Amino acid sequence: MARLLEYEGKELFSKANINIPQGKATDNLKEAQKIAEEIGYPVMVKAQIYQGNRGKIGAIKSAKDPGELQQVVTNLLDSKIGSLNVDKILIEKKMLFEKEFYLGITSNPATRQPALIFSDAGGMDIEELAQSQPEKIITQSIDISEGLYDYQARDALRKCSTVKNKELVRTADIASKLYRIYRENDCKLVEINPLVVDEDGNIIAADARVDIDDDAVWRNPDLGLASAEEAGDRPATYLETEAGRIDEGDHRGSAHFVQIDPDGSYAKEIGKISIGYNTVGTGCGLTLLDEVVPLGYYPVNFCDTSGNPTSLKMYAATKIIFSQPIIKGYIFVTGVAAQLLDNTARGIIKALKELYPDTGGKPNIPCVFVFRGRSDDIALKLFEEHGISDSPMVKMMGRKATERDAARAFDDLYKQWISG
Amino acid sequence: MTKRLVFETMGGATIEIDLEKCKKCDSKACVEACNKPHMGSILGLDENGMPQLVLDEAKVNRGACTDCLACELDCELYGNKALKITLEMPDLDRHLKVLKEKGENVVYWE
Numbered sequence: 001m002a003r004l005l006e007y008e009g010k011e012l013f014s015k016a017n018i019n020i021p022q023g024k025a026t027d028n029l030k031e032a033q034k035i036a037e038e039i040g041y042p043v044m045v046k047a048q049i050y051q052g053n054r055g056k057i058g059a060i061k062s063a064k065d066p067g068e069l070q071q072v073v074t075n076l077l078d079s080k081i082g083s084l085n086v087d088k089i090l091i092e093k094k095m096l097f098e099k100e101f102y103l104g105i106t107s108n109p110a111t112r113q114p115a116l117i118f119s120d121a122g123g124m125d126i127e128e129l130a131q132s133q134p135e136k137i138i139t140q141s142i143d144i145s146e147g148l149y150d151y152q153a154r155d156a157l158r159k160c161s162t163v164k165n166k167e168l169v170r171t172a173d174i175a176s177k178l179y180r181i182y183r184e185n186d187c188k189l190v191e192i193n194p195l196v197v198d199e200d201g202n203i204i205a206a207d208a209r210v211d212i213d214d215d216a217v218w219r220n221p222d223l224g225l226a227s228a229e230e231a232g233d234r235p236a237t238y239l240e241t242e243a244g245r246i247d248e249g250d251h252r253g254s255a256h257f258v259q260i261d262p263d264g265s266y267a268k269e270i271g272k273i274s275i276g277y278n279t280v281g282t283g284c285g286l287t288l289l290d291e292v293v294p295l296g297y298y299p300v301n302f303c304d305t306s307g308n309p310t311s312l313k314m315y316a317a318t319k320i321i322f323s324q325p326i327i328k329g330y331i332f333v334t335g336v337a338a339q340l341l342d343n344t345a346r347g348i349i350k351a352l353k354e355l356y357p358d359t360g361g362k363p364n365i366p367c368v369f370v371f372r373g374r375s376d377d378i379a380l381k382l383f384e385e386h387g388i389s390d391s392p393m394v395k396m397m398g399r400k401a402t403e404r405d406a407a408r409a410f411d412d413l414y415k416q417w418i419s420g
Numbered sequence: 421m422t423k424r425l426v427f428e429t430m431g432g433a434t435i436e437i438d439l440e441k442c443k444k445c446d447s448k449a450c451v452e453a454c455n456k457p458h459m460g461s462i463l464g465l466d467e468n469g470m471p472q473l474v475l476d477e478a479k480v481n482r483g484a485c486t487d488c489l490a491c492e493l494d495c496e497l498y499g500n501k502a503l504k505i506t507l508e509m510p511d512l513d514r515h516l517k518v519l520k521e522k523g524e525n526v527v528y529w530e
Contacts, residue, residue, distance in 0.1 A: 226511075238515035245511070250431045252483070310487035312431040316507060323512060325524045340458055346489045350505070353496075355528040365527050385497060 002212035002225050005048040007090045009208030012185070013192075016177045019204045023092030032073045033066060035091040041065055045072045048088040049081055050233050052209075053125065057081060062094055084234060095204065100194035101163070102126055103175060104209075105142070105182040107189070114142040114182060116153065116175055120162045122194035148179040170203045171195070185223065186216030218248055229258040237262050239320050243303075246316050253309025253339065255317045261300040264326035272298035273328050273414070276321040280306045280344065280373075281335030284403065288333050291407035297414075299331075300324055308339035314347025322355055322363075329366040329414055333406050336399070337373035345371065345379035349386050362391035366413035370406045372399040393417065427477050431487040433507045441502035442470055449498035450491035460486040 004012070007025035014020050022039045025048060026032050036043045047059035054060045059081050063069035079086050100122030108115040118138045121129055130137055140156040142148050153172035157163050163171060174195065182190045191209040198204060212220060217227045227244030228236035236244070243257035261267050267274040275292070277299035279285035285304055292299070301324060305317050321330065332348065334341060348369070352361035371379040376399050383389040389396045395409045423439040437450070451471055454463040462485050464474035475484050495503040519526060 238511040238518070242509050242511035242515070245432075245509075250487075252430075252487075310431055311489040312429070312433050312487035312505075312507060315489065316509065319509065320512060322528055323515060323526050325519055325526050327527060343458075343486075343488050346493055349493060350489050363528075364530060382493075386493070 002214045002217045002228070003050055004208070004210040004212070004223065004225070005050070005088070006046060006208050007048055007088070008223075009190075009210040010090075010205065012181055012210060013177075013205050013208055016181055018174055018177050018192075019202055020208075021092040021095055021204060021206060023090055025088050025090045027077070027088050029070065029073045029077065032089065032091050033069060036063070036066070036069050039091070039093045041069075042094040043069065044090075044092045044094050045069070045076060046090040046092065047076055047079075047081060047086040048090055049084040049086060050235055051082065051084060052233075059086070095196060095198055095206065097194075097196035097198050097204075097206075099162075099167075099197040100206075101171065101196075102129075102137075102191075102193045103171065103178065103195045104189065104191035104193070105148075105175075105179050105187070106191070108139075108141065111141050114144060114179070116140045116142060116148065116156055116179070118157055118160065118171075118175070120160050122196070126191075126193065142179065144183070147183070148176050150176050153179075166201060167197060167203070174203060174205075181210070185210070185220055186213045187211060188213050217244075229256055231258050234262075239323060243317065243320050246313050250310070250313070253305070253307040253313060255303070255305045255309055255313045257301060257303040257317060257320060259301050259324065261298065262324075264300055267298040267300060267326075270298065272296055274298055274300045274324075274326045275410075276324055276327040276330040277301055278303040278305060278317060278321055278330075278332045279335070280304070280333070280337045280339065280341075282306075284333055284335035288331065288403045288406060291403050292331065292410065295407055295411045297329065297407075297410070300326060305344070306335075306337070306339065309344070309347075311343045311347035311350070314344050315351045316347075318348045318351035319355065322351070327365065329410060329417075330363070331368045331406060331410050333368075333370040333403060334372050334376075339373070340375050341371050341373055342375040342378035342382060345382045349382060349388060352388060353386070359391075361386060361388045363388075363393050366393055366395075366410060366417050367391075368395045368397065368406055368410040368413065370397040370401050372401065425471060425473070427473060427485075428481055429485040429487050430481060430483045431507070433487060433505050435485070435491070436504050436506070437471055438502045438504075439470055441500045445495075445500035445502060447498045449494040450503050453490035453494040456490070458486070459488055459490060460484055463491065 010020045024035045042064040061072045063072045102119040102122040104117045119136050121136045138159045153175035189211040192205040196206045226241035228240040246255040264274045275297045282304045425437040451463045466472040492503050492505045
């Protein structure tokens, strides 16, 4: 997931001359105390995690004096909120404000254009608001060949009767700046919720959400994000960021890897056996899921290596999949692929040989390999030549096998392994 | 000093050939593998019958090497184990380090 934390988003805002509250991020109590002294009490302590509605789940607290700050920071830092570790907190000056707005720029797939979204009911979940009070939301498409001029933003905001005069002009100015951030950083979403109006009429971004297009992370190295597949609200794991590197700078085929259940807890909860998973083609992957899950297995990752990836990409993907700590087996199935499956096989073979040097690449968990398509015969022969096919833990299958056959073969192999 | 042929590929791998070992290799399986259909054909033999790049390194690095790994696998099976392909995977290393610190296992350590 290519997303900035709140404090990182606010750094972008600040560079674009959007007002943000006084404050700074830290990962320790001592610095937190120093920051609070500098900006003055009361302060807000905000956990820097990829999670919405932080106020409701105890990730944002206030502290009116040093004693309270110590207690709040000690409780929050290094704690776990849901499944997310709190490694960093943002200490900010607590603000008094009179109004809260919602302001965002997002990509609208329906119009294939960016859209400006504004509401005078800020601070609320915008999706909830869209359901309950759609009339409160103003949306305006933006022509990317023109951009968003101040006057266009003002025209849009005039549709909201509660925003007038200086507030309207200043908010429109922020909308234009937000649009520039969106374009310059290849964003999917830039959102300020709430955008607050303080007692003096200043308009301040009290929060920041900045999501970057996953496929454009490489174009924005200054943001310091790792390329990784979308993985929901949690940060990418090391395995995912490693997988994100596979396609960087190499357009030849692709490897998409995501950990569905990184610690295997969900598989355990539903009483399934965790397995590693790689398919050539997502459709094949989904069909195979329909076959393996009813038999009692749960892929803790999803991986699609298709479009004729190099052997080196297959090698990297295989090492990553086998490095998940909780897998009890591995299934690799190709759809009827036009890609060179001998190259696919070479990557897997090199990975297995490195992972299992003592056995010459013979794995110690049940593994099913199904090759169907171009050069599948060579792929199967390579596994034979390298002495992996005759492993008791390995079942090789060719183009006549279906996904059901693959799942059943894996089930048989697993049962043999367990019975010992 | 050991003579080595070292070059980088588009996929980020480093290919290193120990030419001293190649002297004792009759097959030069790496060169044969590299010149099969669909392969990169970047390796050839020099006047002494030793593996060499037949394209300049910039072209090899821009994708002339297809990162097919056939040279290494065939050298291992039919040659003199003189060729090694390495790919740095720093975040995988970090992941494994964290697991070790936590006392957790991956299947290939067991």
